[in-house]
Each structure stands twice: as C-alpha cells, then as structure tokens.
Amino acid sequence: MVVAMQVLTSLSSEEILQELRLVGYKNVGDASLVPSSSTEPLNVMSLIIERLSLLGIGEGKLDSGRETAIGRIPVVSKNGIPLMPCRPTKARKLLEQGKAIKKRNKLGIFYLQLEFDPNDPVTQLLAIGIDPGTKFEGFSVVGTEDTILNLMSKAVDWVKKAVAQRKVMRRARRYRKTRRRKCKENRRHNETFLPPSTKARWDAKLRLVRQLCKILPLQYAVSEDVKATTRKNQRGWNRNFSPLEVGKHYFYAELEKLGLIVITMQGHETKHLREAFGLKKSPNKSKVAFETHCVDAWVLAAAITGAKSPTTTSLYYVEPIRFHRRALHRLQFSKGGIRKRYGGTISLGLKRGTLICHKTHGLCYVGGNLNNRLSLHCVRTGKRLTQSGKKEDCHILTRISFRTQFLSPVNRGVSLR
Numbered sequence: 001m002v003v004a005m006q007v008l009t010s011l012s013s014e015e016i017l018q019e020l021r022l023v024g025y026k027n028v029g030d031a032s033l034v035p036s037s038s039t040e041p042l043n044v045m046s047l048i049i050e051r052l053s054l055l056g057i058g059e060g061k062l063d064s065g066r067e068t069a070i071g072r073i074p075v076v077s078k079n080g081i082p083l084m085p086c087r088p089t090k091a092r093k094l095l096e097q098g099k100a101i102k103k104r105n106k107l108g109i110f111y112l113q114l115e116f117d118p119n120d121p122v123t124q125l126l127a128i129g130i131d132p133g134t135k136f137e138g139f140s141v142v143g144t145e146d147t148i149l150n151l152m153s154k155a156v157d158w159v160k161k162a163v164a165q166r167k168v169m170r171r172a173r174r175y176r177k178t179r180r181r182k183c184k185e186n187r188r189h190n191e192t193f194l195p196p197s198t199k200a201r202w203d204a205k206l207r208l209v210r211q212l213c214k215i216l217p218l219q220y221a222v223s224e225d226v227k228a229t230t231r232k233n234q235r236g237w238n239r240n241f242s243p244l245e246v247g248k249h250y251f252y253a254e255l256e257k258l259g260l261i262v263i264t265m266q267g268h269e270t271k272h273l274r275e276a277f278g279l280k281k282s283p284n285k286s287k288v289a290f291e292t293h294c295v296d297a298w299v300l301a302a303a304i305t306g307a308k309s310p311t312t313t314s315l316y317y318v319e320p321i322r323f324h325r326r327a328l329h330r331l332q333f334s335k336g337g338i339r340k341r342y343g344g345t346i347s348l349g350l351k352r353g354t355l356i357c358h359k360t361h362g363l364c365y366v367g368g369n370l371n372n373r374l375s376l377h378c379v380r381t382g383k384r385l386t387q388s389g390k391k392e393d394c395h396i397l398t399r400i401s402f403r404t405q406f407l408s409p410v411n412r413g414v415s416l417r
Contacts, residue, residue, distance in 0.1 A: 070408065071312045072148045074111035074215035075100070082217040083114075083121050085148050104355065104397060107208065107318055108379070108404030109149070111215045127220035128212065128260075129300030130205065131270075131293050132248075136285060138293025139208060141216055142301035145308070148216065150294040150315035153402070156204045158322060160197040169329065194250065198243045202251040204320055207401065213258050221255045222300040225264040265300065273299040277309065288317050288407060318402040321353055321365070321382070347374055348391050353401060356394040361385045365400060380405045 072085030086094075091112055094100040100112040124144055131138035135155055141148040174180065212218065226248055228241035255262050274281060277299055282291040290298075290313035298310055324343040334340055345352055347369040354366045358376060364385055367375035374389035382403055 070314055072146060076113050076215055077117045078114055079117055082215055084123050105211050105215055106399060106401045107211045108400050123217040125305050126216060126218050127222055127301040127304040128218050129297035130223040131296040132226055133293060136293055138297040140294050140297035140301050142298060142305050142307050144305050147311045150290055152288060152293050152315050152317050153208060154319045156200045156320055159200040163196050194246050195243050198247045202247045206254050218260060220304050221260040222263045222304055224270050225266055270296050273303055290315055314408045316404055316406055318404045320402055323352055351399050353399055355397040355400045357397060359393050379403055
C-alpha cells in the first residue's frame with residue numbers, strides 16, 4: 001500500500017494534464033469538460049483506477065497513528081491571496097509575533113491574514129473532493145500528505161415548499177379588489193429551465209467552494225458524478241431527472257470559472273478507491289462523522305494529490321442560514337389591520353447573519369429586530385437566544401451565511417435525527 005501510494009504521490013499535475021491530452025481531451029489547461037471526440041463530461045478517474053489495479057492495491061489500512069485533532073490553518077497574504085495552510089503551532093507563533101491577525105470567513109472557518117506579503121510564495125498541489133447528496137454532502141481538501149480540512153453540510157431543502165407557497169399567495173392576491181399589475185408572460189421560455197429548488201442546491205455547493213477558494217490555493221475539484229438514467233417511453237421519469245443533469249453541468253461550468261480543473265468519477269469508482277485506501281463508509285447518512293460523507297470526498301481528492309491516509313478526521317458541520325425575504329402580505333390577517341414587519345435583510349443597520357460577540361450571550365448572529373431591539377441566535381443550533389439585544393452591546397466580527405460548528409474526534413459522531 002505504501003509503495004503504491006508513493007507512486008501516486010509522484011504523479012504531478014503536469015503529468016495528469018499530459019495523460020488527459022493523450023486520451024483525447026482538449027483544452028485541459030482551461031479545465032474544459034468537453035472531450036475532443038465525445039460529449040461525455042471529463043472523467044480522468046478511470047486512469048487512476050487502472051493505475052491502482054495494476055499496482056495491486058486492495059488491502060489498504062488507515063494509519064490512525066498520524067491522526068490529529070485539527071488539520072491545517074488556512075493563511076492568506078495581506079492582500080488576501082491564498083497561501084499554503086500552516087500547522088496550529090506555526091499559527092500560534094505568527095500570532096504571538098504580531099505577524100498575523102485572526103479572521104473568519106462567511107463559513108465561520110478560522111484563518112490567518114498575514115501583516116505582510118511574502119516574496120515569491122510557493123503553493124503545493126491541493127484538491128477538493130465533493131460528494132453530492134440529497135440531504136447531506138461532504139467536502140474534503142487534501143494535499144500531497146496532509147488533510148487540510150473536512151466539511152459536511154446540510155443540503156438546502158426548503159425552496160420547493162417556499163416557491164409553492166409563494167405561488168398560492170400570488171394567485172390569491174390577483175383575485176382581490178385591489179390595484180395590481182397585469183401578469184407578465186413567461187420571459188424564460190427559450191432558456192434552459194432549471195427549477196429553483198435544484199438551482200438552490202447546486203448554488204449552495206458553489207458558495208461553499210467559493211469561500212474555500214478565498215482562503216486556500218485550490219487547483220483541482222474532484223466530484224462524484226450524479227448520473228440520471230433515462231427510461232424508454234417514460235416521459236414523466238425522464239422529465240423529472242432532466243433538471244438534475246442540467247444542474248450538475250451548471251455546477252461544473254461555475255467551478256471552471258473559479259479557475260479549478262474539474263474531474264468527475266462515477267459512484268462505483270469511488271467505492272473502488274475507498275476499498276483501495278482501506279476506508280469504510282457509515283450506513284447512517286445523518287451521522288455527523290468523517291465516515292459518513294467526507295470519506296468519499298477524501299478519497300476523490302487523495303486520488304489526485306497522492307495522500308496516503310487521512311491525517312485528521314475532524315470536520316466542520318455547516319448548515320445554511322435561511323433568510324426570509326421581506327413579506328408585506330402574510331397568510332393570516334393581522335389584528336387591527338396593522339401589518340407586522342417580517343423578513344428583510346437589515347436589522348437596525350446590521351446585515352442579517354452578522355456574526356457578533358455579545359457581552360452576555362457570547363458568540364451569536366443577528367436575526368430580526370423588534371422595538372429597536374435585536375434578535376440574536378445561537379451559531380450552533382440557530383435557536384433564538386433573545387429578542388431584546390442592544391446594538392451597543394454587540395462587537396461585530398464578520399458576516400456569515402452558514403452556521404458552523406467544529407467537531408473534533410472527541411465529540412464527533414452526533415446523530416441529527
């Protein structure tokens with residue numbers, strides 16, 4: 001296993017690109033998804049699977065002796081350029097010497113920003129593995145040796161019901177005796193239709209990757225390809241799966257715009273790689289642990305970088321914060337005919353989702369407002385802590401779009417059901 005992984009470690013990005021050109025893919029330097037002789041998406045994993053088979057890998061073992069409580073700390077330069085992440089000991093020294101300051105991004109992930117711009121910074125190969133799912137998804141950033149971070153997220157699942165409810169409210173308003181604009185014709189009938197619920201799911205993944213690209217010098221994005229099978233003479237089945245196909249190609253194209261080289265593989269190839277590395281996957285999909293979703297994301301990224309085993313199984317569990325739009329008309333009439341304020345993006349001059357440090361409630365984020373008081377919510381659970389928070393008692397940190405909690409090997413494995 002060690003010898004085989006050393007061969008994979010020696011596989012550089014230039015060699016991967018060369019192999020892609022040999023098998024007939026064009027514009028691989030621009031991360032094109034279109035092969036030169038077919039219309040199938042880019043899939044270089046079959047080459048890696050072949051290489052593993054030729055080397056006889058099948059009895060891999062996890063080197064648990066190297067596991068650490070935390071991976072690497074992301075680092076950016078003074079101008080915000082992502083640099084190679086460092087170890088926690090190095091991060092502490094930079095802070096003690098006053099060469100860096102503490103920062104948090106919109107995911108709530110801690111990173112360092114240097115007080116200077118290093119001369120000729122050198123970055124190594126970093127790849128992010130993506131394991132899409134219906135309810136939960138896994139992400140893992142892996143280098144040539146170390147695991148930088150693991151991330152498990154909850155998929156956006158409320159858009160379909162929200163759009164249906166909006167449709168009912170709009171139709172009800174059209175029959176009222178009140179001034180209103182006329183219905184507009186469908187102005188998107190010539191465009192490729194992507195349902196709002198499907199687009200919201202893929203956009204949530206894109207937001208995660210975009211935030212990671214701002215603090216990590218990522219080069220490759222390796223995703224498990226979600227392939228929808230069509231059935232003959234079953235129009236309803238095929239119609240329901242077509243948004244999935246359109247959504248994934250939209251996702252791949254947006255990843256390319258971030259400057260990433262996109263590589264896809266099928267589910268059975270992921271299973272083969274997982275067995276080659278000697279890793280097991282948990283059957284409990286709702287369990288917040290590395291073995292649930294991040295393990296597949298890790299093997300996808302490690303197949304490109306050549307990492308031998310996960311150096312940490314700690315993970316960030318993130319859940320998108322649901323922000324409600326401004327609603328003038330509610331489902332139920334208000335008493336006295338006075339409409340209550342609901343939704344919106346600003347609360348007493350603060351953007352909703354702003355991460356703050358309150359002198360009483362500690363770390364929390366801003367929700368709504370009522371009677372010149374802020375509604376503060378728990379970062380971990382999202383539950384409301386108080387409705388009477390004063391703005392002057394809040395120390396503003398940053399703005400977040402996700403609720404994030406870090407789970408080390410000691411406290412991980414909490415079930416969500």
